Amino acid sequence: MDHFAYRSGELYCEDVPVARIVESVGTPAYIYSSATLLHHYDAVATAFAALRPIICYSIKSCPNLHICRLLKDRGAGFDVVSGGELLRALRASGDPAKIVFAGVGKTDDEINLALDSKIGWFNIESEAELANLIEIAGRRGVVARAALRVNPDVDPKTHRYTSTGKKESKFGVDLERARRVFQEYGRHGSVRLCGIHLHIGSPVNTVEPYVSAIRKTLTLIDELRSDGFAIDTLDIGGGFGAHYKSSEAPPAVAYAEAIVPLLTDRVGGANPLSIIMEPGRSIAANAGILVARTLYLKKSGERDFLIVDAGMNDLIRPALYEAYHFVWPVRPATGFVPAERGESTTTMPGCLPMDVVGPVCESGDFLAKDRMLPPMQRGDLVAVFTAGAYGMAMASHYNSRPNPPEVLVEGGAFRVIRRREGYEEMMAGESVT
Numbered sequence: 001m002d003h004f005a006y007r008s009g010e011l012y013c014e015d016v017p018v019a020r021i022v023e024s025v026g027t028p029a030y031i032y033s034s035a036t037l038l039h040h041y042d043a044v045a046t047a048f049a050a051l052r053p054i055i056c057y058s059i060k061s062c063p064n065l066h067i068c069r070l071l072k073d074r075g076a077g078f079d080v081v082s083g084g085e086l087l088r089a090l091r092a093s094g095d096p097a098k099i100v101f102a103g104v105g106k107t108d109d110e111i112n113l114a115l116d117s118k119i120g121w122f123n124i125e126s127e128a129e130l131a132n133l134i135e136i137a138g139r140r141g142v143v144a145r146a147a148l149r150v151n152p153d154v155d156p157k158t159h160r161y162t163s164t165g166k167k168e169s170k171f172g173v174d175l176e177r178a179r180r181v182f183q184e185y186g187r188h189g190s191v192r193l194c195g196i197h198l199h200i201g202s203p204v205n206t207v208e209p210y211v212s213a214i215r216k217t218l219t220l221i222d223e224l225r226s227d228g229f230a231i232d233t234l235d236i237g238g239g240f241g242a243h244y245k246s247s248e249a250p251p252a253v254a255y256a257e258a259i260v261p262l263l264t265d266r267v268g269g270a271n272p273l274s275i276i277m278e279p280g281r282s283i284a285a286n287a288g289i290l291v292a293r294t295l296y297l298k299k300s301g302e303r304d305f306l307i308v309d310a311g312m313n314d315l316i317r318p319a320l321y322e323a324y325h326f327v328w329p330v331r332p333a334t335g336f337v338p339a340e341r342g343e344s345t346t347t348m349p350g351c352l353p354m355d356v357v358g359p360v361c362e363s364g365d366f367l368a369k370d371r372m373l374p375p376m377q378r379g380d381l382v383a384v385f386t387a388g389a390y391g392m393a394m395a396s397h398y399n400s401r402p403n404p405p406e407v408l409v410e411g412g413a414f415r416v417i418r419r420r421e422g423y424e425e426m427m428a429g430e431s432v433t
């Protein structure tokens with residue numbers, strides 16, 4: 001579900017024509033719908049309400065401060081993986097007690113910053129990291145709260161680069177090792193190891209891997225408790241899907257229907273577990289588009305290329321994961337206004353096969369490959385959909401291309417929430433002497 005729709009032949013974000021926004025901010029540009037962000041946040045909150053979870057928005061998916069603030073005002077905590085993300089969470093007025101800090105390579109500076117900020121939990125990825133945290137917290141005379149990330153060895157059936165729950169993954173420790181970690185480090189004064197963290201992959205478009213991972217983890221929690229460890233938190237991570245091609249992602253209620261019954265008995269009673277969730281993509285992905293302008297059309301061999309002014313530096317997902325993003329003109333030629341948006345639209349009669357490519361000097365610089373599109377002309381705007389998560393978040397300066405602006409639409413109004421970067425700004429940290 002999102003608030004991007006074609007009305008009278010052109011694409012709108014909520015009540016604002018996308019073309020009007022780019023008249024003002026230029027291209028390429030990221031445009032987000034605030035109603036869509038909030039809708040998806042609320043969908044998770046409502047579906048999982050029985051568990052009273054702390055929903056820690058995963059900042060890495062779409063880190064804009066304004067968006068963090070919007071979600072914080074709705075009740076979100078934050079999942080952070082670096083000092084930079086932690087500062088974003090705090091600058092968005094995030095409640096430190098609702099911040100979880102994950103990541104396999106936390107530096108001492110980052111750990112100190114997190115201790116200074118009194119965050120809720122450190123999500124621990126290895127024994128060595130835990131030993132280091134124990135040392136730093138001990139030296140400072142403070143007590144940190146931590147959850148051990150376990151790797152339940154389930155296959156989330158997602159891209160190999162974003163699959164994290166298998167035994168061979170660099171994240172977390174396997175279930176056997178987890179028990180040993182508790183035996184060795186679970187009774188230290190300076191770190192209260194009181195939680196288990198899971199994150200099996202992203203996107204996970206089926207519910208079974210969650211069910212299997214949570215079942216295995218609950219068995220571990222029972223074992224740890226019977227060994228005398230006070231486990232009071234289970235963080236089930238993120239990974240819920242989003243609609244890229246059509247409606248392939250289960251809605252939040254479908255995940256909840258499978259997950260909530262496993263945990264309802266655990267959140268009450270004498271030994272209650274606090275549940276943490278870390279959604280990112282499922283909140284932000286469908287809430288954002290990347291808009292680009294057609295620079296040139298060209299033919300090479302038998303292939304037609306649509307060359308646009310957004311490239312892999314603006315949206316790297318197609319290049320990195322061969323990810324599919326639906327692409328369609330903002331003002332399609334007459335007869336090509338989609339009744340329903342999504343991959344099926346590309347079968348409309350009169351569409352032509354094209355590669356939508358950017359200006360970056362790499363063959364991997366494409367936004368869509370061999371895609372059926374309506375006839376296009378120089379100057380035409382195209383929207384790249386489902387770009388709200390891991391879009392701007394992964395943008396780079398490759399080819400010395402400044403970062404695009406980010407715009408947030410709220411009903412009939414829009415505002416720039418990150419200005420277009422200028423050349424001077426891009427080079428500001430460098431010197432010629």
Ligand code: LLP
Pocket residue numbers: 058060061079102162199201202203237238239240278279280281282317321389390
């Ligand atoms: N928690 C942890 C520990 C994570 O590593 C991640 C994502 C999340 C939560 C949020 O997952 P989400 O709900 O967004 O699926 N760049 C890739 C995705 C990488 C995900 C990394 N970790 C992409 O563009 O598909």
